[in-house]
Amino acid sequence: MKSTKTNKKIFRISQNIVVTTIFLDAFFLILVMAVLAFIYMDRLEADLPFGIEILFLVFLGVIALFMVVVALILTKKIDELFAPIDDIVSAIEEIKKGNYDIQISLQENNELKVIGDAVNQMSQEISKQVQLVYECFAFDSLTGLKNFKTSAQEIDDTLFKQNDKIALCLIEINNLKSIGVTKGQMVVEELMQNFADKISACIGNNDHIYSHSPNEIVFLIQGFRSLERVETSVTKLLDLFNSPIDIKNFKVEVHLNIGISIYPSDGKDVATLIKKCDTALFKARESGLGKYAFYNEQLTRDVNYRQQISEQLALAVKNQQLYLKYQPLIDNKNEIYGFEALVRWKSPTFGEISPQVFVANAEESHLIVPIGNWILREACQAQVELKKRFDKQFVISINVSPVQLLQKDFILNLRDIIRETEIDPNCLALEITEGVLIDSSIYLEEVIDYLHKIGAKIALDDFGTGYASLTYLKQIPFDNLKIDKTFVDGIFGPKKDHAIIAMIIQLAHSLDIKVVAEGVEKRRQYEYLKQIATDIFQGYLFSKPLTFDEAAHYVDQFYKVAKSKRIDVFAGSDFQE
Known part of the structure; x- marks a missing residue:
């Protein structure tokens, strides 16, 4: 100019x-x-x-x-x-x-x-x-929807100048990437077109829909008087994808989460509101698949806390602030089957931090990969040391994050750890979650084949809490199946969880799979689980998670007691919070 x-x-x-x-x-x-x-x-x-x-x-x-x-x-x-x-x-x-x-x-x-x-x-x-x-930027070429980012000014200038309340709903397909890996890009493209069409068909006359990112859509609900209208619309939308969608001869499961912010109470411009939607979406993901969450100020504080955790976690790995505890696994013959290795973190700034918080954080930042390798090496060394002290082949059970498991060098790293620690692979059990099965890939099959080839065990963790089909139990040769604590807690409740557990045990045994009951805290839970042929028990009734020295002492004391009296001695009373 x-x-x-x-x-x-x-x-x-x-x-x-x-x-x-x-x-x-x-x-x-x-x-x-x-x-x-x-x-x-x-x-x-x-x-x-x-x-x-x-x-x-x-x-x-x-x-x-x-x-x-x-x-x-x-x-x-x-x-x-x-x-x-x-x-x-x-x-x-x-x-x-x-x-x-x-x-x-x-x-x-x-x-x-x-x-x-x-x-x-x-x-x-x-x-x-x-x-x-x-036109390239204003419209999504795949779905034909308006681009939310290029429409932001228009939304600010028109919709937000009215007196109506508006709900911004950020809808995320959080398994889209894994669908692309396992079923191909053509399935992803048709899925997104189907997804956009279904949402467009169910919105109201005054509502609007925009493309936000490859796996996200923004849904604007306008002119509502109460949040019940928003909840009704969002629930209706989630219900559209409760069942798998048929695409190119595949049954495709769509996992949605939705974060919601409200104009004008949560913000008066697009940039502020979409940022708060993203914060609410994080909370929805934490709540589980198919969940939604409204933004509130506490969520911002939680996000800031997690951000601080992320910064501290990188230092924790570097400064060796992480440590392992070991919770005993007792079999139905009153023997110690082994221990589950549980990671813990004592931060100089925040004190003891819940694994639920920092493990999820580590997965997002991919710090879980070096952390996971450290856990594998440390736990294998502990197993070898216990074997030397007591001349017994205890199984060491280790949770493996999906992020770590699907790394292309996972097999190579595991092979190196087994060689360095000299652990017998038959004494190694890796626990994987149901989510890994749903988002599985060809590489996962290679990992499972390798584990069975070397004699290591595979355990399906938290069975019954996710979306895993019983078909997976037939397709994948699991050695152990872990019943989630929520079912154990409900054994004597009104929801007939005891009948569900009995059916799971019967099914697992028919497939030659051992059943581990997690979270056993009461003597009568143990008695019932033993009665219906549960193979292995884990919980505070037998012991809290122990340091290595405490675990060694536990083994020493356990085998000093006569076999018939061990349960009375080590599980003599109900665990109290």
């Missing part, structure tokens, strides 16, 4: 210099002629009559007038000559401002007209390209 104005100023100065030069040349010529004439007349003064002098002066005046007229005509011609150039410069300046409708109209049929026509053509081409770019 500044450059164009400078060029126009230089152009005008050049034009004025030309005109001024013509005037100065004329004036100088007249002045010279006058001086020469007066010198010549002075010499001939005696011989010339007075009338001749007057006539000569008139002649000089006519010449001067003629030259002035010529100068004025030249000035006009110069203006006419420079005017098209001025128009071209002005047009280019407008194009730089983004006004692509400008057109130069020149009557001359010369080089300047050629330049003007070229500028017009350039303006039209730029206009077409700008429109194409706008």
